[in-house]
Amino acid sequence: MKINRRQFTLGSTTLLLSGMLPLKVNSSMLDNKKNLVVIMLRGAMDGLTSVPYIHDNTLEKVRPDIVVKKLLDLNSDFSLHPKLSGFHKLWKSNVASIVHATNIPYTGRSHFDGQNLMESGGTIPYKLKTGWLGRGIDVAGLEGLSMSLPMPLLLRGKANQDNFFPSKLSMPTRNLVDILKHHYDDEPLLKKSFDKLISRPISMTKSPNNKNLKTLARIAGSELKKIDGPRVAVFEVFGFDTHAAQGGADGEHGQKLKQVDYTFDVLKKTLGNSFKNTLIITLTEFGRTLVQNNGYGTEHGYGTSILLGGGLVKKSQVYADWPGIKNKNLFEGRDLNSTLDARSVYCSAMSVCFDTDFQLLNTEVFPDEKLNDLTEILFKV
Template structure:
């Protein structure tokens, strides 16, 4: 299958949409399933997003940046007050959380951590492809990139064609006609070109509007495209600003503002996907968590364990999924961080396999180099 994608930038947020054209869903008449990955760069504080309220350890460790008005979801866990859309879906049985999880990286470097969260490997700068790109490629999906640079998470190992339009314009009819003429015998490329032509003008011009399009606008465009049975099946959002070494805030502040952006993505997708929401799953991705204790600048340092937030109609019910290690000193990683008891790669492998309709073992082999990752399908979808 040929896929095409386009990148939209807006301040600290961006959107990458990967179109699935000649998909098996269309061929068999079954419904297309969608995966939305929201990358939260800077180290999203899982203990701020989903605070543990079963004891006073966290509140004592963060007297100035604690969450004063958490939204209760279970006896032991709550949500940050900015996650209102997520809570609404939680009440509908369409949101879940993996807590005390992380990719297997403990070096606390943003550069290395973000590289590994996209590559799916364990050694920084070794792998030149991304886990999602390898999963798509392993499923027989060929990628046609309509913008550069291709993000690491979507890079596959071969058959990667790239076309870069000028900064002030996207493919015009004469270029598309030339491509169609030269590759008239390529049915899949012809389908790609047809999809590019039918994209709305507002979508085609989005790259030129970096100053006036917020993340909710990007999410609305993504929803409209994902809802198209012949359109995208994969969307990747990229939201920065989670590296809060000072002035992190609690209910309000810098970290809260970034969580608000994440929540806006979820809420906008739900409002605009329509029936397609029932066949969609949204999942967060970050490089690591934050320290338990606040620092002298009312912020937090780079940590280890964090949380994965999921939403979508593919989820059967709302639940906390965790092998919770506890927050007492003896339970922390290196006496300072929430420990990670679940490899985040196992979560992404199971979700990707479900969306692509592929065996878990194959996704692990293709996307995560055959790592020893347990199948989390029943814990997520069972």
């Protein structure tokens, strides 16, 4: 798996994309626009490295070579990885929280099946061909604008999505663009795509060569804070599959967490005042084993943690029905257990950000599942 590939995806409302822009933008309009940012952490983020349990010394015993030192304080039971210092500032400002001992209901430990399920929101790999976020956007009557190649499953829904990702390529001359515009008249889908392509804002036509995470976060933040801009952004950070050299504070896992931290940090700075109406949330396929392996890494596990940041977070808290990490508490004797279906968190997040009833989203996006409504516990409603 490549460890340096990242991308982000944006979603926008149909109304605002269709060119019916408000004549006058006032601050109350901006106040009502809520943004949802999902950061997909591919490779299985270790919840016990990002948010270690410190109530006892179990981790020190079972991970003698990779236990994280110089932790950042959260509360008496949990600390934060030192590479998440930007996230820690949000915590201190009461706009960051953590859900721990959670996961999607998948115990197979296959990255491919797990990533498929974390994006589709289903329980049988590859059964669903759309993503939970895409279906949520459909329910809320929004339309997606993906800024990635290819379109992540997470954002696929019924709606015909747009997609964009920075490249060095450029459009031909205005003359040819005008000719093609009419040339595609009798091909509805071609015409629709081309019309959207040529009506892109300047910020999307002058693509930076630099596709690093900070640049992408800056572009995303700039677009999200526009009243007529997108409302959903999706990032991907690869490389959490640390079977070897996972390391402690400065290890491979820590480096990946640093990238996540950048994303929170850059988005906060770029969003400015809009940060108060934004929710940033992480998503991964599963956690990692409690005990370190012979390669100073960890194997595929089950329960993990979710990081949440932004002004829509209710308060700084670690929300968990903590199962414990003694042998008897572990899932199949090896993994942090999951005591909360992570889809409850995501369904609640969509409910808050899309101003859409939780039960409706539950029924339409995750049919046949009875999820917990956590909106009032986790978010400002």
